[in-house]
Amino acid sequence: MSDSLLKSPVPRIINLGSGSKGNSSVICLGEKILMVDCGFNRKQTLLRMAEMGLNPDQVCGILVTHEHGDHMQGARLCSQKMDAPILATAGTISGGNMSALNHQILRRGEIIAHHGFEITTLKISHDTKEPCAFLVEAAGVRTLFATDVGTVEGLDLRPMKDLDYLYVESNHDEVMLRTGPYPAFLKNRIIGDGGHLNNHQSGLLIRSLAAQSPQLKSIMLAHLSHENNDPEKALVTTRECAGELPGVIWDVARQHEPREMAG
Numbered sequence: 388m389s390d391s392l393l394k395s396p397v398p399r400i401i402n403l404g405s406g407s408k409g410n411s412s413v414i415c416l417g418e419k420i421l422m423v424d425c426g427f428n429r430k431q432t433l434l435r436m437a438e439m440g441l442n443p444d445q446v447c448g449i450l451v452t453h454e455h456g457d458h459m460q461g462a463r464l465c466s467q468k469m470d471a472p473i474l475a476t477a478g479t480i481s482g483g484n485m486s487a488l489n490h491q492i493l494r495r496g497e498i499i500a501h502h503g504f505e506i507t508t509l510k511i512s513h514d515t516k517e518p519c520a521f522l523v524e525a526a527g528v529r530t531l532f533a534t535d536v537g538t539v540e541g542l543d544l545r546p547m548k549d550l551d552y553l554y555v556e557s558n559h560d561e562v563m564l565r566t567g568p569y570p571a572f573l574k575n576r577i578i579g580d581g582g583h584l585n586n587h588q589s590g591l592l593i594r595s596l597a598a599q600s601p602q603l604k605s606i607m608l609a610h611l612s613h614e615n616n617d618p619e620k621a622l623v624t625t626r627e628c629a630g631e632l633p634g635v636i637w638d639v640a641r642q643h644e645p646r647e648m649a650g
């Protein structure tokens with residue numbers, strides 16, 4: 388093994404919490420931390436980082452997938468206090484009133500390098516101005532962050548290949564949502580092309596992505612609805628739809644508890 392390989396740090400992928408009340412993850416590589424969404428207020432973000440032994444001074448950028456509060460509630464203050472730029476599409480920057488902040492515009496379909504991370508911005512369908520998913524490569528390890536995916540129809544899966552880690556939305560159980568307490572307009576919004584994936588749709592998406600990712604190590608189901616899903620149900624349905632994936636570790640992100648992706 389060459390010296391550079393021996394010294395090459397292994398990235399850690401940690402979810403700080405996920406659900407309709409806030410979403411945030413980090414990828415740590417050496418002395419650098421890249422944040423993906425900042426949907427908790429600054430105090431909560433710092434508490435959760437401390438719980439996982441993470442130093443906020445090492446944050447070198449905050450990716451924001453779209454301007455809904457559960458993805459950017461803490462982004463403005465964290466960006467200022469951590470002296471880290473916001474990286475997002477032009478639509479998300481304007482939709483989230485972030486143009487006065489230190490920021491970098493990302494274009495969907497493009498790849499950029501940022502402090503040792505390679506970031507691909509990918510188009511998804513959701514009811515915001517210019518939402519996206521992110522594929523982040525760190526020291527050769529590839530992680531896809533895909534939440535708030537309204538529909539898999541028309542989703543370009545081609546760049547979402549050779550994944551090591553898959554962090555993917557599994558928002559609701561179809562029957563729980565249909566028979567649950569939400570008003571009709573909200574149910575329709577969640578089911579619609581600008582809403583969220585159900586467990587079944589998520590499982591089928593995982594199946595397609597796993598088929599083009601032979602080295603896939605770990606899957607974390609994310610953005611579960613508190614009212615219309617539960618972790619066990621999400622795991623059972625998605626695993627059933629995804630089919631046999633030998634050696635792959637499955638887990639479920641929680642709203643109130645940070646978790647590191649295994650693998």
Ligand SMILES: [Zn+2]
Nearest residue numbers: 453455513535
């Ligand atoms: Zn959203």
Ligand SMILES: [Zn+2]
Nearest residue numbers: 455457458535
């Ligand atoms: Zn969301």
